[in-house]
Amino acid sequence: MAALLSIENLDKRYAGGLHALKSVDLAIERGEIFALLGPNGAGKTTLINVICGIVTPSSGRVLVDGHDTVRDFRITRRHTGLVPQELYTDMFETVWDTVSFSRGLFGLKPDPAHIERVLRDLSLWEKRDNAIMTLSGGMKRRVLIAKALAHEPKLLFLDEPTAGVDVELRRDMWRLIEKLRETGVTIVLTTHYIEEAERMADRVGVIRRGEIIVVDETASLMKKLGRKHLSLHLQETMTKLPASLDDWSLTLAEGGRRLDYSFAAEEEHACVPALLKRLQAEGIEFTNLNTRQSTLEEIFVELVHEEEDQQVEETS
């Protein structure tokens, strides 16, 4: 079966001349959870807005379930749901009214049974008669999702669903997204949290300056690009690393009180014990140690460098 979402050679130049999307090609399969990652201003929102028909592309095309988003706008819009980052309106309305109204916007007949199902799935049923402004931040986010699901879309876009929420609510949202997938909805989400992409997404796409630079299965991307960082707090301050440790690419930090080591995540089991053994042999003692995973930001930096290095190689 053809992909549910197919983006072909898509280009967008804004009126001022800014080239926001450059020859984007992407196919999203039915039932997939796809995470679109990119630094601020990379073009994520522009891409989502083009797919949802809010922004017109300069060239190329987007098909949702085989329908062109420009030519068959009404059909494709009917198949897509968009959960924006913020709730803009409806603060005085009740949950039930605002979600039912969203369904009506797509010209669909009222279906109280569907709205009830959506509200129950999102744990909003008890709050159905509450005005939106009386709800907590987390509940308001659920209302946004309920609104986007009111017209039974096949494709759901979640724009940074967990930005600025606490850890507990983030976990709740993840459970919710998994539950949504079980109903057969295809999900595209944007996020800045690597853990979120890692946990939720089957595949990840990285967009940078309007170009999709990587699309890969999440596990394989993390394996290829993920790095871990080990920090050792030294018992005695060091001014310089012994030459015998040159092959370990270690760095001294905090005025020689900390030793940092960065390594490929997939090599953790082999290289960390080997390093610790080596340090012991050198008589370097430490009082404490901790490791952390690369942030998404660091992976971006690495991607950017890889590209720049390649360009240097190509031009030299």
Ligand SMILES: Nc1ncnc2c1ncn2[C@@H]1O[C@H](COP(=O)(O)OP(=O)(O)OP(=O)(O)O)[C@@H](O)[C@H]1O
């Ligand atoms: N209506 C517009 N007119 C002109 N330029 C725009 C318009 N909307 C966005 N841009 C520019 O297009 C580029 C891509 O913006 P976009 O909002 O798509 O990025 P983003 O990846 O969603 O960023 P963020 O993570 O900050 O939300 C940016 O340089 C932005 O300034």
